[in-house]
Amino acid sequence: MATANVTPITSADRTFIQLRQDIVEGVIPAGAKLSETELSTKYQVSRAVIREAINRLTACHIVERRANVGARVVELSQAGLQELYEIRESLEGMAARLAARNMTMAEINKLLNLLDTHFETVREGESYYQEAGDYDFHYRIILGSKNQQLITLLTEGIYHLVRMYRVQLGMAGPRVTTAYAEHKHIAQAILNRDEELAEILMRRHITYSKNTIAKKLASQS
């Protein structure tokens, strides 16, 4: 059972992941046209593979396709950010509620440990917390919901778009310590199995976070 459950990775899978990363990280800029032939030479795969990758990216709203015309990377806009975060607020709020119901004590303890680790990191002035740390926290709560559809929707769909906004707008700012406090409160609510409060706090937390990014975006445009 050494090689158990290694889900096979097809060429289309790799290309999809690579292409998604290149878009999210801004290597391929927002609004750019995605030429199938061009990409097929660039990534050294056939057009069919590129097409499948593009179709998958279309499904999670990272690119937009028009029949017989082609696909473009989505533009980042104030309106788009607003829409995205309304959905995120809704779904992650529900995730927090379900996490308060379904997470095991072991999982909750690991979540609390994670926050302690982050706290140390924040004290030492590292910026680690910003990117990966925040993601870790939210990721665990999403998984803790135990709702497979919700998990897929968020981790495969929404989150890459969220990351695209954060990366390309160069997230930084004074929200580190306040965000930490919010995380702590949410974790506490989950520990208390208070579904109602967990959802409310998560929704607020995401709203605050949206406002920060929105300001950033406004100042740049």
Place this chain on the structure above:
Amino acid sequence: MATANVTPITSADRTFIQLRQDIVEGVIPAGAKLSETELSTKYQVSRAVIREAINRLTACHIVERRANVGARVVELSQAGLQELYEIRESLEGMAARLAARNMTMAEINKLLNLLDTHFETVREGESYYQEAGDYDFHYRIILGSKNQQLITLLTEGIYHLVRMYRVQLGMAGPRVTTAYAEHKHIAQAILNRDEELAEILMRRHITYSKNTIAKKLASQS
């Protein structure tokens, strides 16, 4: 400008829609294997087109695919229904909130008219209300949210799965008049621009509706 904005329909689009319908309506039963070659002869298109259609169905969780093995129609289960309705509660709750904020007075009036029409239909004992009427109401509120991403997520993704459960479990039951009353209250909250209440009422409404289907499913299995 006679033929303005007629978005071209490709063969893949048609096949996708047809295949989705056949699955939702139960022509292709839940759990069935989707052989690409078989479907390509059945629908008279090439395998590439079938593949694209299947991939799109995978994106909205109507079929599940495993690399190098194939695609199957999802199974309908108590757990799956639970998960689906948790998401629906979350997203449609948000849709109702946004609808209370963003719907125009004209749209709200049309919504109220729709309910009156439905009321007449219900009084006359027709069962029209069950399927199409309920859909109409929810559909208008979703559109009223004015959140394009949310609209796509619900109308292209979630709703076909919801319909699949409803159709294949043969929805009927005594919920007609109570559902009508709930719809009326939601519409009233939207008219009052009461976002908070609109969301709460919509979430309750969907929870009730879930319980009805869950009972049905339990009694059949």
Place this chain on the structure above:
DNA sequence: AAGGACTATATTGTCGACAATGATTTGGTT
């Protein structure tokens, strides 16, 4: 007879070529 390895078969994954559609450029007309 049971278990495992190997082979055969069927299905999916990938590819290059052709067809159809949309964009561009060129030429003509007013």
Place this chain on the structure above:
DNA sequence: AACCAAATCATTGTCGACAATATAGTCCTT
């Protein structure tokens, strides 16, 4: 010179063939 039409070009959509992988069936070994 400006505008419209037709032909050219590039790009996407579709197809059939080939390669790679998983399944199932067979044969051999213990």
